[in-house]
Amino acid sequence: xxxxxxxxxxxxxxxxxxxQITDPYLPPLGCGTIQDLKKEVKxxxxxxxxxxxxxxxxxxxxxxTIDTVRENNSWATGVLNxxxxxxxxINLMKEARQIGVRGNRVSAAWPxxxxxxxxxxxxxxxxxxxxxxxxxxxxxxNCRSLSRLMETFPEVSVVLDHCANLNxxxxxxxxxxxxxxxxxxxxxxxxxxxxxxxxxxxxFPCRDMFDMTRQIINAYTPERCIWGSDFPTSLWIPKVTYxxxxxxxxxxxxxxxxxxxxxxxxxxxxxWFDS
Numbered sequence: 001x002x003x004x005x006x007x008x009x010x011x012x013x014x015x016x017x018x019x020q021i022t023d024p025y026l027p028p029l030g031c032g033t034i035q036d037l038k039k040e041v042k043x044x045x046x047x048x049x050x051x052x053x054x055x056x057x058x059x060x061x062x063x064x065t066i067d068t069v070r071e072n073n074s075w076a077t078g079v080l081n082x083x084x085x086x087x088x089x090i091n092l093m094k095e096a097r098q099i100g101v102r103g104n105r106v107s108a109a110w111p112x113x114x115x116x117x118x119x120x121x122x123x124x125x126x127x128x129x130x131x132x133x134x135x136x137x138x139x140x141x142n143c144r145s146l147s148r149l150m151e152t153f154p155e156v157s158v159v160l161d162h163c164a165n166l167n168x169x170x171x172x173x174x175x176x177x178x179x180x181x182x183x184x185x186x187x188x189x190x191x192x193x194x195x196x197x198x199x200x201x202x203x204f205p206c207r208d209m210f211d212m213t214r215q216i217i218n219a220y221t222p223e224r225c226i227w228g229s230d231f232p233t234s235l236w237i238p239k240v241t242y243x244x245x246x247x248x249x250x251x252x253x254x255x256x257x258x259x260x261x262x263x264x265x266x267x268x269x270x271x272w273f274d275s
Contacts, residue, residue, distance in 0.1 A: 001261050002047045003246070004268035006159075007194045007228025008037055009054040009236070010068050018064045025056035027235035034068055037231060040242045041075075047265065050228070050272050052135070053081035053105060062092065070099045077272050079103035079135050084119035090126045102272050103133040105161065110142035116149055124153045133271060135192075137161040140176040143183060150186045157271060159190045159226070163216060167199035171212040184219035190271065191220045193263065194228035196248060197237040204240045205252035213253065222259040226268045 011032035012018040020026075030036065041049060053065045060083040069078040078101040082089035085108075093104055104127060109117060127134050134156055136146050143164065150158055163180055170177045183189055196213055200206035217225050227249050230236040237245065249255060249264060 002265035002269060003045060004048045004050070004226070004265045004272070005041070005046050005229045005231065006050040006192060006226045006268050006272065007161075008049050008051050008231035010034060010037065010051050010064060011054060011057060011232075012064050018058065019061070020057050021059055025235070027232045031234045032232035034072065040229075040231060044243055044246055046246075047075070048269065048273055049076045050103065050268070051076055051078045052103075053079060055081050055105075055107060060086065062096070066096050066099065066101060069096075069101050073100040077102045079105050079133070081105040081107060082123065084108055084117065084123055090122060093123075093126050093132060094130060097130045097132060102131075103135055103159075105135040105137055107137035110138045111145040112141045114144040114148050116145060116152070120145075120149065121152075124149055124156055127156050128153055133157045133159060135159045135161050138164060140164050140166075140179040143179050147183065147186070150188060154186075154188055157188055157190065158186070159192050159271075161192050162195040162198065163191050163193065165199070166195050166212065168201045168208040168212070170199075171209075171215075177212065177215075180216065181219045184216075184224075187224075189220070190224045190226055190267070191216050192226055192228050193217075193249070194230055197230065197240050197245060200239075204244050205248050206240075207252075210253055217255075217259070217263070222255075222262045223267055225263045226271070227264050 051065055051068050053062055062080045065078045069076055080096055082104050136158055196209045197206050200209045202208050229242055229245050233242050
C-alpha cells in the first residue's frame with residue numbers, strides 16, 4: 001500500500017540563502033530540515049511527500065520550497081504560498097510548475113461573504129490553465145467565498161487544508177461542522193484530514209476526533225480524503241510523533257483496508273503525482 005504525506009513543512013538552517021522573517025516560528029534545532037524529513041519518510045515507509053510552503057518562517061518567499069522540489073522531485077512535490085496581490089505570482093506559479101511544483105496555497109484575504117476577490121480569481125484561472133491544485137487555508141466563516149470559486153472553477157482540484165481547522169468542540173452539531181459537511185457536494189474538493197491531532201483535546205490517539213473524522217470521510221467519501229503528517233510534528237503537533245500520527249489512521253481509527261489504501265496513498269498519488 002503506497003503512503004503519501006500531503007502536508008510537510010520544510011525549514012533550512014542556512015539563513016543567508018533562505019532568510020527568515022522577524023520572530024519566525026521554528027522547530028527545535030535539527031528538526032524540520034530535508035534531512036529530518038528523509039529520516040521520517042524512511043522509518044515510516046512513506047513513498048511520496050507534498051512539501052507545503054512554510055509561511056510562518058518565510059511568508060511568500062517560496063525559494064526553499066521550490067529548491068526542495070527541484071532537488072527531490074523523484075519523491076516530492078510542493079505547494080507554494082503565492083501572494084495574491086503580487087503581480088509576479090502568476091509567473092512564479094508557471095515557472096515552479098515546470099520543475100514539478102503541483103500546488104498553491106491560498107491563505108490570505110479570504111472574504112467572510114460570498115464575494116470573490118479579483119486576485120483570488122486570477123490565481124484560480126492560472127491553476128486551471130496549469131493543472132495546479134489549490135490548497136485553501138481558511139476558517140468556516142470564509143467558506144462562502146470558497147464555494148463561489150469552486151462553482152466558477154469546477155475543473156480545479158481544491159484541497160480543504162486541515163478541514164478548515166475543525167476541533168473537538170465542533171462535534172456533533174456545530175455550524176462549523178455543518179459548513180464543512182455541506183462543502184462535500186463539490187466533487188472537486190478534497191478533505192485533508194490533518195486536523196485530528198490539532199483539533200483534539202486529548203493525548204494520543206486523540207479519540208475525541210474519531211467520530212467527527214468518520215462523518216467527514218462518509219460525506220466526502222474516502223476517495224476524496226487525504227492524510228498529512230503536519231511535519232515536523234515536534235513543532236506543530238508535539239503531543240504525537242510522526243509515527244503515531246500515521247498510526248492513528250493506519251491502526252487506531254479502524255478504517256477498512258480499502259479506506260486506508262485511498263486515504264493514505266492512492267488518492268494523493270492521483271492528485272499530486274499523476275502527470
